Amino acid sequence: MLETLYLTKSKIRRKLLGFLFSNPRKEFYLSELARLVETSPGNIQREISRFVQDELIQVKKKGNLNFYVLNPRHALYAEIKSLVLKTSGIEAGLRDLVAKHKEISFAALYGSFARNEEHGESDIDLLIVSDKKLEAFYSAISKLELKFNREINPTAYSPLEFRKKIDTQDSFVTNVLKEPHRILKGSLSEFEKRITRKS
Numbered sequence: 693m694l695e696t697l698y699l700t701k702s703k704i705r706r707k708l709l710g711f712l713f714s715n716p717r718k719e720f721y722l723s724e725l726a727r728l729v730e731t732s733p734g735n736i737q738r739e740i741s742r743f744v745q746d747e748l749i750q751v752k753k754k755g756n757l758n759f760y761v762l763n764p765r766h767a768l769y770a771e772i773k774s775l776v777l778k779t780s781g782i783e784a785g786l787r788d789l790v791a792k793h794k795e796i797s798f799a800a801l802y803g804s805f806a807r808n809e810e811h812g813e814s815d816i817d818l819l820i821v822s823d824k825k826l827e828a829f830y831s832a833i834s835k836l837e838l839k840f841n842r843e844i845n846p847t848a849y850s851p852l853e854f855r856k857k858i859d860t861q862d863s864f865v866t867n868v869l870k871e872p873h874r875i876l877k878g879s880l881s882e883f884e885k886r887i888t889r890k891s
Contacts, residue, residue: 704735710780712749712762713773714840716810719752719759728841748772782816782840783874789832790877795824797851798878802868815845819868821854821878 707729712720722740726733740760743749748766752759763769777783783801790799803817804810820826826848833844849857857865869880 702739704729704731705739706780707731708736708739709772709776710782710784711840713776714782714842716762716764716773718813719761721757721759725760782836782842782844783876785836785840786816786818786844787876789829789836790820793822793826793829795826796820796822796829796877798854798880799876800868800880801874801876802871806873807871815843818844818846818876819873820846820848821851822848823850 708725711725711729720728722736723733725740726736729736740749744751744760746766747763748769749760750763752761766772778787786799786801790796798819798821800806800819801817802819804814805816810816820829822829826846830846833846837844854865858869873880
């Protein structure tokens, strides 16, 4: 039902919602959204009008400009956000990206984004375990940052380095594993067992 209402109707709708839910609480004016989503102001206006009527998007007037921002009080906000981020938002983009890079054995989102506490200005924290250098991956991340207007903060370890961090109870890695995180690729089961033994 949600997918039919919010995602499958048009490519522009998917791009718009993917962008907005990747930038929660951030306000945009119409022509700015059109430029960032790479479509015409008319197309954006049609989609925005539907979401304003549905109360998924709020309008805030500042001077002569209308600014648009997601309404977190919408009854289906959490469900729509989860669906959009997994299919059209920056989480989906990162999931697809790490899947293409075979050298990455594990990747996870952590921090405020994984806790659903992020705002439009916060970084998106990404943990990566890879047995090779990641120059091409970092280049691709830059393109995602431009697409979604968000800064991605990757932290990378080799498998050996990551296990050593766990075995020495490194505070950063321990917190990442114990706090909420969203796995994009691989499994944490092996690492979580090591954490449990050390706790």
